[in-house]
Amino acid sequence: GAGVSQTPSNKVTEKGKYVELRCDPISGHTALYWYRQSLGQGPEFLIYFQGTGAADDSGLPNDRFFAVRPEGSVSTLKIQRTERGDSAVYLCASSSGGPGDYEQYFGPGTRLTVT
């Protein structure tokens, strides 16, 4: 079946602009995660959804970052007033959310460049 998809694959934006990054999880997966990865680093946790609700948003760096998952499937990560420091690869992952099933399936990522 189809894996996790993310669009766009690349996004270049100017400092101060607003961007939206989209994630389509594997069908039926109730758990969805957003991570940010800078060069040479591991993925940094941003937010976790279980169904439609954000179960943990403690990783969002500040209030310029916001994510939604209104129907419990597709999720959008929104970044306002982008800064050069926001440049990174934004990864989305999903898992079944069932007990004992912890494997996270990652999408290819969106490479965000803020100029």
Added chain:
Amino acid sequence: GQNIDQPTEMTATEGAIVQINCTYQTSGFNGLFWYQQHAGEAPTFLSYNVLDGLEEKGRFSSFLSRSKGYSYLLLKELQMKDSASYLCAENSGGYQKVTFGTGTKLQVIP
């Protein structure tokens, strides 16, 4: 990944065995992941250890000691395609939150 420590880089020879170590410190620890990430690609799942001991999966094995806060990934019969970053990650808390280390970049040489 401030609670996770793993070497930054390692080099090993094709056909050899390499062990990548990882230590972690956390309360509420549930289990330990290993992921492989090739340059420019997304991480892919290798293993998840909950109980102490060694779990073998083909050429790859993963070990966990909960009392020592220690894990390792063992790669046997190294192939050139094994050149990648190997990410150690802990699952902690009441749900499936995962915290990644910075990764170990493995280079396999002929």
